[in-house]
Amino acid sequence: MTTATTLTLSLENLSCASCVGRAERALTAVDGVSAAPVNLATETARVEFSAPATADALAGALDRAGYPARRETAVLEVEAMSCASCVGRVERMLAATPGVLEARVNLASERAFVTYLAGATTPQTLSAKITKAGFPTRPREDNASTVPRDKAAEAEALKRKALLAAVLTAPVFILEMGGHLFPAFHHWIARSIGLGTSHWIQLVLTTLVLAGPGRLFFTKGIPALLRGAPEMNALVALGTSAAYLYSLVSVLAPGILPAGTANVYFEAAAVIIVLILIGRWMEARAKGRTGEAIRALVALAPNDALVDVDGKTITRPVSQVVTGEVVVIRPGERVPLDGEVVEGESLVDESMISGEPVPVAKVIGHTVTGGTVNGTGALKARVTAVGPDTLLAQIVRMVEDAQGARLPIQALVDRITAVFVPIVMAIAALTVVVWLVIGPDPALGLALVAGVSVLIIACPCAMGLATPTSIMVGTGRAAQLGALFRRGDALQTLQSAQVVAFDKTGTLTEGRPKLTAFEVADGWIPDEVLAMVAGVEAQSEHPLAQAILQGAADRNVGPAKVKDVQTETGFGLRAQVNGQRVLVGSQQYMAREDVMLTGIVDRADPMRSRGETVFFTAIDGQLAALIGVSDPVKPEAARALQALRAMGKDIAMITGDDPATAAAIADQLGIDYVDAGVLPGGKVAAIEALQALFGKVAFVGDGINDAPALASADVGLAIGTGTDVAIEAADVVLSSGALSGVVNAFEISRRSMTNIRQNLFWAFGYNVLLIPVAAGILYPLWGVLLSPMLGAGAMAASSVLVLTNALRLRFVRPKLEEPT
Incomplete structure (x- = not known):
């Protein structure tokens, strides 16, 4: 029931x-x-x-x-x-x-x-x-430190246990293995202290090793075995116990064993403990380095802050500062928390957040970010975010979440490790049975050696570490290079994306349009017409309107007074200026309003071919001026796209801008696939069309209108200088606006996946090759039977090898440097 x-x-x-x-x-x-x-x-x-x-x-x-x-x-x-x-x-x-x-x-x-x-x-x-x-x-509480647990203390404890075990094991190894390697030494032991005394010395020392430094394998492994959930400690406990108990019987009651099989294997049990403890010690040291990226990020936040209280400056722990309080930031100090400047001017180094090497000017009203470094000026800032709400804490949380991700490639590992230890135990048991049935004399001793070797050499440690260590180190290094993986599985998906699609405005371009051309028809005075246009555009919040206003200001032309301003969505604006009807908008708008497109309209196409967006101005139904506004391409855009093409990626651009302007940008940057004039909802359809044509698609964008496309792409990469909505919809956040971050994200993804495949190949290949060797498959051919001691060394080495290989990702160089 x-x-x-x-x-x-x-x-x-x-x-x-x-x-x-x-x-x-x-x-x-x-x-x-x-x-x-x-x-x-x-x-x-x-x-x-x-x-x-x-x-x-x-x-x-x-x-x-x-x-x-x-x-x-x-x-x-x-x-x-x-x-x-x-x-x-x-x-x-x-x-x-x-x-x-x-x-x-x-x-x-x-x-x-x-x-x-x-x-x-x-x-x-x-x-x-x-x-x-x-x-x-x-x-872990929400307000607890996100610093990865320091493995130094654990590594030091394992080091002490390994050294103690080694000191106790050395005489055992010398007494037993010395006799095997040098017959003369064996005879000397027999004559001087006697083989019986030698065995008793080995028994006492090995018992101390197992009961002391090796106790942890039994206290963890045996309960796991009794619960029906054996793991690595259980394999070690079983293997060493088998060798120890067999040797114990050989010393205390040799008569109950078949003739010629009363051998001792104390050295195997002791050396196995030593080698695995050394492996665990090295593993703990390596694990400690996998969290260095997060520790480095957390270390950026100062512990104390200078707080202005009624005109007096007092020192207070950052954890006790609340929003609304004013902090004092002296020259050269780190900004303690996110805030808004209320007094002072300075240059602040924000490279740890944005990756941009040039310090950013800060004046009253500007925001500052906790962890950044103040320059030569003193600042006072009102705190706007504390604790887990600060930008630095959010970045740490983002990296940590990605490090805890499970990649699709991990599914195979999970299926195998779920049954791995029971299968190893079954193979070990079968090995013992086969040796007892068909093995040469002394079959019992050989069966024991082979069975213990199988138990000891099997290594689910390496399998368990193969993927997560590479993820931890890879995403940590990516964060240092300005690419924050919000979803860890994007680490695998990104490198397999065939197409990289870009939004244009604010992504490939600066996102700060400029007035680049203003031409009037015959009979019109440029400054008067520009004043009218500026007056109309002053009523609009469109970025291009701001460009026109700034261009007018640069020409010392102030906006005229206007009234009855009306917005024609998707077309332009209309207003009354000094009793005249003024229209500002697209060519389609002019045609709809029956404005005769003659004269200077021929100049529009050359402007569009230069990538300028063209507006028309009509006064009382007559075409008066052409306005050219352009958004400069980012300096590093061409290099970034070239680097992506060198990686074998196809490049596409999806933009809401008019086709002619988009085509000009595409020609300038060598983009092959362009979808222009796309409404925000249409970007999703454009992504789906690319997916149908090429397969997996990565989309790079920055605006609110990019959020649906970022979410629908296989991997969405948001420019960090973009809107919060876009960043929330993305899988990867590029902490600066530089497109080098896109290239570096692809490089980290590729290198991390290569690293994971190497680790998995070793972890699985090691077991596939060496478990049969441990079972004695080579014995019939060459008389080779793997020693349990060598098995323990190989098992320990496999985990250390996987960790060491993953740590190589710490040194991945950026594929494309940030522009200076």
Whole structure:
């Protein structure tokens, strides 16, 4: 009989009894739901259900009904995970908790990222469940430091254990292996202290190794084995126990063993512990370096701030400063928090945020960002954001979320590691049986060696570390190069995108249009006409209108007084100026208003061919002037597009600008695919058309109108100087407006995926090749039987190799430098 589950869900958008009824009907329609009363006052639903109903199904039904269940995300700090099997166990336990929608566990950062339905469970409940399973866990509070757990203390503790184990093991190794390597030494031991005494010395020292430095493998591995969830520690515990117990019987009761099989393998058990501890020590050191990017970002924020209180300056911890207070920023100091300048002028180095090397002038009314460096002037700023709301904290959170991502390539690893350890144990058992049945004498000793070697050499550690370490280091390095991956899976998708589509204005161009041409028809006075046009455009908030106003100001022409201004959406403006009817707008607007397009209209095409947007001005029905406004192409645009083409990418441009202007920009930059005159809603269709033609598409944009396209593209890259809406819709945020960030994001994506494939190839290839060798497949041919000690060394080395390979991503050079 299936056990019923009860969940209390917190719902949104409930406003009346009708909403309650619709939400209840949506829930009860899910197969398996027996009751789902909804409470309008508390905005909750108490759902009783059993299989086949799931939390995902309930959430989906509420989403479709328009009353979504609130989701929350918790970050859990998980300790004692040692391999991919541990990760799989923790993930399965979290995912099986009622109300949990998604659980991602990262072995490298030792964190779990859990998305759950609000009200159904809590981070404390989840932590308690995982802790009870043998993995001490605690939830990270929202205001807690996001600095990755420092592995220095752990590495130092492992170093001490490895050294102690090595000191105790050295005599064991010398006594036993010295005799095997040098027969004379064996005879000397037999004559001097006797083989029996030698075995007792090995027994005592090996017992100290296993009970002391090696105890951690047993305290973690044996409980996991008894719970039916064996992992790497269990394999080590089984292998060393087998070697130790067999040797113990050989010393204490050799008569119960078949003749000729009473051999000791104390050195194997002890050396295995030493080598794996050394591997864990090196692994901890390497893991500590994977979080350097986040630590470097967090270190940018100062600990203290100078606060202006009633004219007096006092020092206060940044954590105690609240919004609205005024902080004093002395020359050369870091800005403590986000704020708005209320006094002073200075140049501020914002390169850590924007990547731009040139300091930015700050005056009263300008914003400053926490972590940036003040120049030579003193500033006072009113604090606008503290704690997790600061830009630096948001960047850290963005990098951290990406580092916790699960890439599609990880699915294969998950399927294999879910059954890896039980399969290894089965192979080890089968190896022992086969050796006992068909092995040469002494079969029992050879069977033991082969079985222990299989247990020890298997390495789910390397499998578990192969992907997350590369993600952590890769996304961290990307952040340093100005590309913030908001979604970690974009790291894999980006490098496979065949087409890179760009918005034009503000992305390929500066986004700051300028008045570049103003030509009047015969009989009109330029300054008088420009004054009329400026007066009309002063009533508009369009960026091109601002360009015309600035151009008039540069020509010392003030705007004329206007009245009865009307906006003709998509066409232009009309107004009355000194009793005259003035029209400013597109050529289509002039045609619609029956303005004769003669004379200077012939000059429009050459202007468009230069990439200028052309406006027409008519006064009392007569064509009076042509206005050319252009948005300069970014200096680095050509180099960036050339670098992308060198990577084998096709380049496209999707813009709302008129086709002639778009074509001029495309010719200038060598863009092959242009879709111009596209309305905001049409950009999604343009993206879909490119996807149908080429496959995966990356789209780069910056404006509100780009948000739908950024969301619909396979990977959306938002220019960091763009709007908040665009940034929220994107998968990757480029912290500056420079297009070099696009190139560097592609380079990091390519290098990271190459690194992951190398790691996975090694992690899987290592086991595929060496487990059969450990089982003795080479023995019939060449008499080679792998020593458990060599297996332990190879296993430890495999994890260190994977981590070391991932750490190479820290040194990836930018494919394209920021413009200076």
